[in-house]
Amino acid sequence: MLTLTPTSVTFATKPLSDIARIAIDRRAIKLTIEWSDLGRHATFADVPEQEVRVRIEQTPAPTDLKGPRPGDLGELIFLAAPNRGGVQRTRVTLLAVVTSIKHDLDPTGPGKRTLELIALSTNGTTDPVQVEEE
Amino acid sequence: MSSFKTLPLFSSGPHRFATLRQGHLVTPDFFNSGFGGGSTPQGLYDLTITVTGRLIAQTEPGLRALRDAITNQLEEVPTLGSLIDEHGHEYEDMNLVGYQEDPAIDRGRVRSVRYVATFMRT
Numbered sequence: 001m002l003t004l005t006p007t008s009v010t011f012a013t014k015p016l017s018d019i020a021r022i023a024i025d026r027r028a029i030k031l032t033i034e035w036s037d038l039g040r041h042a043t044f045a046d047v048p049e050q051e052v053r054v055r056i057e058q059t060p061a062p063t064d065l066k067g068p069r070p071g072d073l074g075e076l077i078f079l080a081a082p083n084r085g086g087v088q089r090t091r092v093t094l095l096a097v098v099t100s101i102k103h104d105l106d107p108t109g110p111g112k113r114t115l116e117l118i119a120l121s122t123n124g125t126t127d128p129v130q131v132e133e134e
Numbered sequence: 135m136s137s138f139k140t141l142p143l144f145s146s147g148p149h150r151f152a153t154l155r156q157g158h159l160v161t162p163d164f165f166n167s168g169f170g171g172g173s174t175p176q177g178l179y180d181l182t183i184t185v186t187g188r189l190i191a192q193t194e195p196g197l198r199a200l201r202d203a204i205t206n207q208l209e210e211v212p213t214l215g216s217l218i219d220e221h222g223h224e225y226e227d228m229n230l231v232g233y234q235e236d237p238a239i240d241r242g243r244v245r246s247v248r249y250v251a252t253f254m255r256t
Binding site: 034 | 147148149150151187188190219220221240241242243244246248
């Protein structure tokens, strides 16, 4: 899931400004694959362990020293819309822990800060990413 | 379809049959009150077949039922039965002597667990 120019972005109830895009990536941490005695192709696959990672790009990078830090836990909330008109907006909510904060130091550019988070499920079964139509 | 004593114990998921070492148990004479480098065959190993696979169910109770169906065949006084593989090959007079699962159940789209069941012709 990739959201361009999301609006009303907050993390742990604090607003995050100048968000250029938010990407939500999913991948298998544990992949089970099985073959039978009947042939060469796998006949079963499942993903019993997976992770949901979130990347938030801020441009220009904020200069404040009180931003999120690795280990911070909070609810990330933002509004996503397919266009700037904001029609058919969806509210995305997820509980997440900050895992890294990186700055792009290109002197010719406006600077960019990338926050990386890992999303958490409340009970292990519920999908960490909740999407609601506004 | 594979079976043990006509029961389709492993049909919930993929599984593979393997034949373990066959041949003589050979012991060095030196350790049997003898001397020198010679050795003596003590007899043939019992035929041992392993079935390695994955039990698959939609629910936790369903998975438990699949496991129970196998472990119910672990008997204090073994009764022998036929073990038949996916290709219809029959191993007669086999006895389920062991069953071991991976430490954790995998809970993804379905509930599943990997296992090894060991059969011997004793």
